[in-house]
Amino acid sequence: MTAQPLLLIQVGTPPDDVRASEGDVPAWFRRALGSDGDALQVVRVFDGEPLPAPGAHRAAIITGSWAMVTDRLDWSEATAGWIRQAMGIGMPLFGVCYGHQLMAHALGGRVDYHPDGIELGCLEIECLPGLSSDPLAAVLPARFMAPLSHRQTVLALPPGAQVLARSAHDAHQIVRYGPHAVSTQFHPEFTPAVSAAIVRGRADALRAEGRDPEAILAGLCETPAALAVLRRFVRAVLPAATSCESDRTSGIPL
Secondary structure, eight states: OOOEEEEEEEOOOOOHHHHHHHOOHHHHHHHHHGGGGGGEEEEEGGGTOOOOOTTSEEEEEEOOOSSOGGGOOHHHHHHHHHHHHHHHTTOOEEEETHHHHHHHHHTTOEEEEOTTOOEEEEEEEEEOTTOTTSTTGGGSOSEEEEEEEESEEEEEOOTTOEEEEEOSSOSOSEEEEETTEEEESSOTTOOHHHHHHHHHHTHHHHHHTTOOHHHHHHTOOOOHHHHHHHHHHHHHHOTTOOOOHHHHTSOOOO
């Protein structure tokens, strides 16, 4: 039986105000992926929807969430077990924010609150030197901008995992777990409008923490290199897809 194209493991939904203006998480990924997004099958694990057996799809993307990995929610721990099974059969996986942290947790890393608090807005990501041989790092600029929104982080990597990129705030922005499994702490699927809605929804809390939401809003920008990380992953597992001409002609390694 031929595997279905892409599984989107949805691990959360935005607050009502964000969802009202920007839609739900699957819409963000479909928009980010263009016509490739038509291949997504969404499973809302946070709502109790069951995951298909690993290998029933060609690849899986694990989304961000408004939950916390350290809460050890039943659906989250069950998804962590699914990740371990998927890794065991070499299934391509891409984790985003919560998904990034959940992959690290599932594979033996340590996740908790970042000691320096929230990382939010459009911020610079730096690819680590000496890793140009990695097929993903090799096609990224040395520095690029990416949207971020997280309080928890990967404090310790799983055995065998390798960091490909970092930010000034967070040492683990892109992590590779194997030939077909990577994750990003940043959100390649965010547009400036999504980021702005999240910042506005947190404005009071940010001010209470001594942060300036207006300054964060002013710094939001388009982030094509961050988006390209996700698109190249999908391009590698959907080689016959037709969107995003510039990505299609650039090799698109996983």
